[in-house]
Amino acid sequence: MPVAPLAFVATADGRAAIVGEHLEVVGPGEDLVQRAADLEQAGDVRWVWWSGRVDATALVAAGIPVTRCWDVAEAHRLLVGGWEASPQVAWAAAHRLDRAGLPAPTRGDLFDFHTTDSSSAPMALGSPGGYLDPDAGTATWHPDDATLVAWARAALACAQAQESALAAVGPRSVAAAHSESAAAFLCLELARDGLPVDRATAERLIADAAGPRPDGDADLRRIRADRDRRVLSHTPGRESTDLRSPVQVKELLASVGVVVPNTRKWVLEPFRDAHPVVGALLEWRRAERIATTYGYPWLDTHVGPDDRLRGEWTACDGAAGRMTAQNGLHNLPTSLRPAVAAHPGHVFVRADLGQIEPRVLAAVSGDEAFAAATRADDLYAPVAAALGVDRPVAKIAVLAAMYGQRSGAAGEALKDLERTYPVAMGYLDAAYAAGLRREPLRTFGGRLIRLDTVLADVAAEDAAASDAARGRFARNAVIQGSAAELFKAWAATVRATTRDLGAQIVLCLHDELLVHVPEENADETKARLERALTDSARRWTGSTQVRFVADASVIRRWSEAKD
Template sequence: MYVVLTRSNRGVTALRLDDAGSVLGEPEGVAETELPAWVGRVERERPRWVWDDSTRWYPALLAAGVRVERCVDLRLSHQILRASTLTAASALANAPLGPWDNATPLAEKAPASGALFDFDVEPATDAPTDPVAEFALQREAVAGAAEPGRIGLLLAAESAGALIACEIKAAGLPVRADVHEGLLAELLGDRPRGSERPARLEELLERMRAILGTHDVNPDSPAELLKALRRGGLQVASTRSWELKEVNHPVVAPLLEYKKLSRLQTANGWNWLDTWVADGRFRPDYVPGGTATGRWGASGGGALQLPKQVRGAVVADPGWKLVVADAAQLEPRVLSALSADRAMAEAGRGDLYEGIVASGAVKTRAEAKVAMLGAMYGATAGDGGRLMPALTRAFPQAIAMVEGAARTGERGGTVTTRLGRSSPPPGEAWRELQEGASVQGASDALQRAARTQSRSWGRFTRNFIVQGTAAEWALCWMAGLRGRLWSLGTGQFADRPHLVFFLHDEVIVHTPAELADSVVDELRAAASEAGRLIFGGLPVDFPITTAVVDNYGQAK
C-alpha cells in the first residue's frame, strides 16, 4: 500500500493507493498537529509513504518520535527519471520543465579539473505540485523503462537515502565540545579574539617573513602570497600545495603547515564548533543526490569532511560505542563488477591492489593503486599513463569499459550507471566550441581548445559510471543496514543502534556497547547484500573494514 501525503492551506490530505496504484477509498484530511500520531498508527500497516520532499515531512515526524520504514521521495526520483536513458521515452522525461525540476541544469556547469562532480543544486521551489499526478507519471516511467528492476531499485535506494539523511541530522554525531576545544588549543593555541590569527599561525607567519626577509607576506591571499614568494626567489606558478612540495626552499615547510592549520581553523575551528555543535551533537545537513553522480552533497557544516586532527572529539556516549566501517577499494571493485572482468574480480578476492601485483600487471602495491586511479580518471602521462598498457593487458574488459565511456563523453554522449542514473549532457558552450572547431578553416588554437574540452568531458564520463555506481552501492548498503540496525534494539529511534555519519564509502554507527559486535555483523551482511542486489551473481567481493571505538580518532 502507498499513502500519498499532500499539504495545502487546509492541512494535510492523505490518499491511499494499492500496489497497482489504484485509489483505495476517499481522501482523508489530517490536522497538522495530529499528523505524527496519525502517521505512527498507519505505519503499523507498513505502507510506503509518498511525499514531495522528505526534508519537508520527515524531520517533524522524527522530532515527535515517529520513524517510518519506507517512502517515495518524488523530487529525488523525478530528477533521476527525467535524465535517465532507461526512461528517455517516458512522458515524464519528455514533458516541459515544471515545478518538480528543482535542480540547476547539470549541463550548464562543465566539470573543472579536480572537481568533476560538484554541481550546484538549488533548494526545492514552492510552486504548486500535485503528488498524486507526479507519482502516476513516475510509476508509468518505471513500468515502461528498458529495465524496470534496475531503475526501480535506484529510486527505492535514493528515497531510503533521503530518510537516512534526515535521521542522521536528527540523531546527530556525538561531539565533545571540550575535547574539540582542547585539540584546537594543542594545534593552534588559545582561542583568538576577534579577527586575530591563532598563536600557532602567527608563529608560522613570522617564520615565513624572516625566511623571505620581508613583512609583506599574506598567506591568506593566494595572489599576494604568490607575489611575495616570487620576490623571495621562488619560481612557482601557483600557491597550490602539490606544487610547493616540489620546491626546495626553507619557506615551504612552514607555509605548508600554515595552509594545513588554516584550513582546519576555517572548516572545523572555533566558529564551526559554536555554529554547528549543540547539546553534544553535530547535526550535518546532507543533500542526497547533490552531485551529478548521485554522491551526497552538503549544504553547510562541512558534513563531508571531518579532519583527522579533530576526530578524537567525536566521542561515544557513556555505555555506547562507535562502529566505524568503510568499504575497501570500493570503486575498483565496482569497476570489476560493472565490466564483468573476472580476472579483476579474482584479483579482488583479498586486497585488490596486492591481487593486481600478483597478476603480474605491476610490480608494487603503490603502482597498482596509481594504475587503477589512472584507469578510472583517464591518466595519459606520469606513472598512471605509463602503467596503463600493462593494466589493459591484464584486465581488458575493465579497461575497455572505462575507455568506451570516455569516448562516449568526448563525442558529447551520455553514459549510465548500473542502476540507471545518467550523466548530464555537455552544455551549449561546449557544443558551440566543438562545432566551431569542426568548421573548415578553424584556427589551430580553436581546435586545440576543442580537443582539450572534449577530453575533459571524456574524463568526466569515464569516471561517472564508476563513481555513480559506487554511490548506488553505498546507498543500498546503508538502506539495508538501516533496517538491520532497527531490528537489533528496542524503544525509540535514538535508543537503538543508528547511523550518525556517512562519507561516500564510510559510515559511523552509534550503538549501545553490548550490541557493537552485532552491528559489525550487520554491516558486513548489508555490504554483501548490496553487492548481490546490484550485480546479481557476479563473483565480486565487497569487503569492509570495521573498528569498534570510543572515539573516532581511534579508528584509523
C-alpha cells in the same frame, strides 16, 4: 506481497494529506503525522512524497522510522540526471511532456503577482495531458482540502509513471529508486541526529592548531597578528604583506628567490629548504585553515548543546550521484577526528568498503576474469599475479585505467591489463568515448550521466582539452556513481536492520559508515553491517560473482586505528 503506496504530502503552512487507494485524510500536520505513525507501524506501506525534504520533515521530527518510501525528486534525478527536481519538472518528465512548455510560477515574482488574476482557478493538478500548477508545493502555496488531496493523488500518479519509466531503463532502476529514496530519508535523519562530538577534545585540538579561544575582537586580532608575524619575521621589510592574498604571497616568495606559478601547497613543498619562510608559510596555512574553517566559530555554530555536529545532507550531487554534506561533515581534517567520539554508554561501529571502485568496475562491466579477482580479500594480489608484476605496479595500472593517467609509469602494465581484462577495460574505453561524443551514459543503477551540460566552461577555448576532460568525467562518473548506489543501498539496509539495536547512522562518507550504538550491541551491529553488505551487494549485482568487502571495527573515537 504487494506494498500499498500511500502518498504523504505537506504544506508550508502546516497541513498535510495522506491518500491511498482506500484512504483519504487531510488536516493539520500533527494529526496526520500520528496517523502516519500508526500506518507505518501496521506495516506494508510505501510512502510516496514529492520530496522528503518538503513533505516528510514532520515525520522525521517525530522520529517515525519510515522503512519504505518513494521520493519523486530522487527518482527524477535518477531518470533524468542533474539536480533540478521540482514536482512540476518531475511530473512533466514522467509524463513525457515537453520541458520547454512548463508554465512559469506566478507567485514567486512580484511583477507576475501584479499582472495575474489571483482569483483564477488553479491549473489542473493531475490531468495526464497537462502540466502541474507551477505554484503548487511552493512555500507560499495555500491549497484548500480538495486541492491538497489532488496534490497527493498527483504524487501517487507521478510515482507510478516514474516506476514504469525506470523499469524500461533497466533491471536495477526501480530498486535504485527505492534505495535512493531511503537514502534521502536517511539524509533528513542525519541532519536531525548529528555527529557525536567530544567538545573538550575539539576545543583542545583547535587550541593546539589555532591558539586559545579569543576573548573578544581585539584578542582575535592579536592572535591573528601573532600568527602572521611568525611567517613575516623571516622576511624583514615586508611585514605588511597580506598572507591571505595569494598575489601578495607570490610576490613575497619571489623576493626571496622562490619563483612559482601559484602558491599551492604541493607547489611550495619542494621549496621548503630554499628559504625558511616557505616552511613557516605552510605551517601558517594549516593553522589558518583550522582557525577559519574548523575553528571556534564553526564549533559554536554547528555543534549543538547536545554535543552533536549538524549539517544538511543531500542524497546525491548533480554529477554522478554521491551524497553531499555541509558544515565540514565531509571534509573534516583527520587531525580533528579524535574529537568525533561516541557518547557515554555508546561506541561507534565504523566500516568502509575496501577497494570499492575496482570491485564496482568488475560488477558493472561484467568482466568474469576481473570478477574472479574480486573474490580475493586484496583484489590487487590476483591482478598482479595475472599480469606478472608486483602489487604496487598492478594497483597503479588499475587506478590509471579507471581514472586516466597522463604521465608514464604504468604504460606496460596498462597494456597487459587490456589483454587480461578486455571486458572491463572495454567498458571504461566506451565510457570515455561516449564522453567525447557528449552522449549521455547511465550508471549501473540507471542514473543518467549528462554530458551536454557539464564541463561547459572548463578549458572552453581548447577543444581537445575539453574533450579529454569530458571523457575522463564520463569514465569516472559511471564508476563513482555506481559505487555511490551500492553504498546507499548498503546504508539503507544497515539503517533498516540495526534499528532495533538502538543503532544510529551518524556519518556517510562515500565508502565509509559510522554507526553510533549502545556498547552492549556493538558486536551484533558489526555483524549485521557485514551481513547487510553481502545482502545488498547480491541484490544490487544480481549475482554473487563479484565480492565486496567491508573493513569494520568497534571504536570509541573516529581516529582510532582499524582492526
